[in-house]
Amino acid sequence: MSGVGFLGAIIIGILAGWLAEKIMKRNHGLVTNLVVGLVGSLLGALVAGLLGINFGGWIGSLVVSTAGAVLLLFLWGLVKRRA
Structure with missing residues (x-):
């Protein structure tokens, strides 16, 4: 999340977590x-960097953060099912 600052990162984090929550129906x-x-x-x-995807600013950071949060919730769901 380059260029958005500390407060911007928190706001984007909350929005990305909320969007991921709605997408994953949690x-x-x-x-x-x-x-x-x-x-x-x-x-x-990390995933975007490995794939060579460049992002920046509020919109790019929100999209990448939301995708990562959805992936995190998906992986967490897999772990909880096995336990």
């Missing part, structure tokens, strides 16, 4: 959405 709180969004943004940035 029900979490604000803090969980923030954590899922921020961790998802790291995961999304």
Whole structure:
């Protein structure tokens, strides 16, 4: 999330977590959405970097963060099913 700043990263994290929650049909709180969004943004940035996808600004960061958060929730669901 280059160029959005600390506060922007938090806002994008909350939005990405909320969008991922809606996409995956889950029900979490604000803090969980923030954590899922921020961790998802790291995961999304890693995957985007490995695929050679360049992103920047608010929109690009939100898209990549949301995709990473959806991937995180999907993987978490797989882990919870096995346990």
